[in-house]
Amino acid sequence: MADMPTKPIDKLFKPVLIACGVLLLLDLVIDRHPKVPGEALPFFYAIIAMATFVGVIFACRWLHDVLQRPTDFYGADAVDAEEYPQDGLDRVDAAPASASRRQDS
Amino acid sequence: MSLFAPPAIYLVAALICCFLPRRGRAVLLLAVPVAGLVSIFSYAPGVHEVVQVLGFELSFVRMDGMARTFAVIFSIAAALAALYAFHVHDRLEQIGTLVYAGSAIGAVLAGDLITLFLWWEATALASVFLMWARRTTGAMATGMRYLIIQVLSGVLLLTGLLLHYYDTGSIAFDQLGVVSPGTAFIFVAFGIKCAFPLLHNWLADAYPAGTITGTVVLSIFTTKMAVYALARGYAGTEMLIWIGSVMALSATFLAVIQNDLRRTLSYSLIGQLGFMVVGVGIGSELALNGAMAHAFCSVLYQGLLFMCMGTVLYRTGTSKASELGGLARTMPITAACCLVGAASISAVPLFSGFVSKSLTLSAAAYDGHYFAWYALLIASIGVLCHTAIRIPYTVFFGEDSGKRPAEAPVHMRAAMIVTAALCVVIGVYPAPLYALLPFEVDYSSYTVAHLLTQLQMLAFAGLSYIWLMRRGLLTADKDVMFLDTDIVYRRWLPAALPAVSSSITAVWHAFQNLCLGALSFAYQRVEKVAAPGAILAQGWSVGTMMFVVIVVMAVLLFANLL
Numbered sequence: 256m257a258d259m260p261t262k263p264i265d266k267l268f269k270p271v272l273i274a275c276g277v278l279l280l281l282d283l284v285i286d287r288h289p290k291v292p293g294e295a296l297p298f299f300y301a302i303i304a305m306a307t308f309v310g311v312i313f314a315c316r317w318l319h320d321v322l323q324r325p326t327d328f329y330g331a332d333a334v335d336a337e338e339y340p341q342d343g344l345d346r347v348d349a350a351p352a353s354a355s356r357r358q359d360s
Numbered sequence: 361m362s363l364f365a366p367p368a369i370y371l372v373a374a375l376i377c378c379f380l381p382r383r384g385r386a387v388l389l390l391a392v393p394v395a396g397l398v399s400i401f402s403y404a405p406g407v408h409e410v411v412q413v414l415g416f417e418l419s420f421v422r423m424d425g426m427a428r429t430f431a432v433i434f435s436i437a438a439a440l441a442a443l444y445a446f447h448v449h450d451r452l453e454q455i456g457t458l459v460y461a462g463s464a465i466g467a468v469l470a471g472d473l474i475t476l477f478l479w480w481e482a483t484a485l486a487s488v489f490l491m492w493a494r495r496t497t498g499a500m501a502t503g504m505r506y507l508i509i510q511v512l513s514g515v516l517l518l519t520g521l522l523l524h525y526y527d528t529g530s531i532a533f534d535q536l537g538v539v540s541p542g543t544a545f546i547f548v549a550f551g552i553k554c555a556f557p558l559l560h561n562w563l564a565d566a567y568p569a570g571t572i573t574g575t576v577v578l579s580i581f582t583t584k585m586a587v588y589a590l591a592r593g594y595a596g597t598e599m600l601i602w603i604g605s606v607m608a609l610s611a612t613f614l615a616v617i618q619n620d621l622r623r624t625l626s627y628s629l630i631g632q633l634g635f636m637v638v639g640v641g642i643g644s645e646l647a648l649n650g651a652m653a654h655a656f657c658s659v660l661y662q663g664l665l666f667m668c669m670g671t672v673l674y675r676t677g678t679s680k681a682s683e684l685g686g687l688a689r690t691m692p693i694t695a696a697c698c699l700v701g702a703a704s705i706s707a708v709p710l711f712s713g714f715v716s717k718s719l720t721l722s723a724a725a726y727d728g729h730y731f732a733w734y735a736l737l738i739a740s741i742g743v744l745c746h747t748a749i750r751i752p753y754t755v756f757f758g759e760d761s762g763k764r765p766a767e768a769p770v771h772m773r774a775a776m777i778v779t780a781a782l783c784v785v786i787g788v789y790p791a792p793l794y795a796l797l798p799f800e801v802d803y804s805s806y807t808v809a810h811l812l813t814q815l816q817m818l819a820f821a822g823l824s825y826i827w828l829m830r831r832g833l834l835t836a837d838k839d840v841m842f843l844d845t846d847i848v849y850r851r852w853l854p855a856a857l858p859a860v861s862s863s864i865t866a867v868w869h870a871f872q873n874l875c876l877g878a879l880s881f882a883y884q885r886v887e888k889v890a891a892p893g894a895i896l897a898q899g900w901s902v903g904t905m906m907f908v909v910i911v912v913m914a915v916l917l918f919a920n921l922l
Contacts, residue, residue, distance in 0.1 A: 256422050262828055264753070264829050264830070265830070266759075266831070267822075267826055268826050271819060271822050271823050271826060274815075274819045275391045275816075275819045275820055275823050276411045278812065278815055278816045278819055278820075279816075280886075281812055282812065282816065285808055285809065285812050286716075287737050287812065287813060288809050290722075290725040290726065291725050291730050291733050292730060294647070298816075299815075299818075300493075300812075300813045300816040300820070301820045302819075303737065303738075303741070303742065303817075304741050304816065304817040304819075304820035304821045305820045305821070305823070305824050307738050307741040307742065307821075308568075308741055308744065308745060308821045308824035308825065308828075309824050309828065310431055310527075310819075311613065311616060311741075311742055311745050312616070312745065312824075312828055312833065312835075313610060313833075314613060314744075315613055315616040315617050315835065316835050318613055318614075318617050318841075318842075319617045319835050321898060322842040322843045322844075323617075323838070323840040323841070323842055324840060324841055324842070324843060325840060325841070326839060326840060327509075328733065328841060328843075329841075329850055329851070330495075330894060331584065332497040332501075333498045333501070334496075334498035334502050334568065334569040335498075335620070335841040336498070336676065337497070337498045338497055339572075339677055339678070340494060340495065340496055341677075343494065343571060343572060344673070344674055344675075344677050345675065345679055345769070346675060346676065346765065347765065348764055348765065348766065349689075349690035349691075349764045349765060349766040349767070350456050350825065352658040357554065
């Protein structure tokens, strides 16, 4: 598989922006049958989605600072600090495996 | 209980498992859920088998709509988890899995509280081996904490059962409601296993400590069994609407900040439970159907996401966001399955979450529970923050970590693909799921309005993520851990114990000194009046003594007359 660009998220920006624009236009012409107070506001779902998403991320920046501790906070042998046991893993690298398959063929 | 009853099949298989070779055990683990499923469908709807034991009517099989829904999804998930764990050769873990799955199915089929208690405790005892099978000091300690909390839940259930029996003379497991001390105890017992706020920390503590395959199994049973128990005993309890709303909201914030993605999924699981608890709290037919459907779909997509993170851990040795990125290059199938899980949990149209989540939200709106509706709406958007967008992007498409792990082994891939396919099939064609639900479903998820609102939420949440990322406003993942309420019994209480102990000792010593001082004072007084020549040491005549006795008796007689 070809290498991805450094910031693949940039490639998504325009398509998502266009999709958002189309959905806002549809919001003006489609009846959403609101049942809850506030839901009848234009672009209700778009506004609440953005506000919530950004709000959660900013709240979590603060929570991140307040609640974070080193991984050995509960001791060096706590689950957060320990490595997963090697005998429960099968760490196989993809590149050598595909190379050996090519050699076999 | 018949040997062909679903839980019995699992327990007998667990016994057989003790003697089978490795491959035989793996095949048995796959075959048992299939046999269990056949057994479940061999019971006619409404069957209620009762056995007399010590004067009590115990019901090991009650096959009504609600029980069948959970028994079916538990069986399907057990089969998928067994396929995912086909490579495992740890006998302890395999036996634990069988007993755990059988006990959970036994619990949802239980028709009385005594039977429920037996299976309730069996799930606790069996499931801890899925952590202990990791065989590390950390996992052993975490397992012990998990076991204590799970057994505490069982003890509360037993206490509630005894009080309830004393009050009513009944052990039937039907609608209870929080109406007496007994039913309140049972409610808290269910709440612990359902990860109610402040009682939730065992889940986020224990699940990431399980083995790769064990965590997948853990994510299936205990919490959904508790949701079932709440639905059976406490449907329509308004308190649950608030509890579920808080669960859904609080889990959002705690899930976003985690670095260990298996812990993120654990908090995400608590958030999903919040939806179910709200549904149970509303208690209407639509809401209960929503809770059941959501439990059914959540077992699948949450299990799928745990499988994907397990596969990443299996191949790279880590599930920490700070150490992962760009794995889609070499793990495209795992990445695709993770995207399906993400799409399902975020209720993208044509995926399972879309047809289940909307039932509960609609029920909240129809019944006027607007706070719960807003809470669940915000939690739905929160899911996009911590699970649906963050996990696939960070692990598979984000900044390259330089890791080039091979794709998952064939059996793991097969398990993930089948689970992903089920998520899509349910999303595209929900009729079989709706037919399984306890009440008739007169609801269509695929309306133009619902499609538009859901797509708007998804698109604008996605746009927010891209904007925040381009502006560098997202917090970078670091190799740290985050505090939760388990700090109370992991740090604060142990730290406070010496101080409490020395305070108690000091108070005891002061009390001893006080008593000794009082005794010494009394002794000195007695010595003073009884010393040679003192009043008590003088010779008193018999007549004087008789006079004193008569006076005392007269006082007593007078007091008695009063």
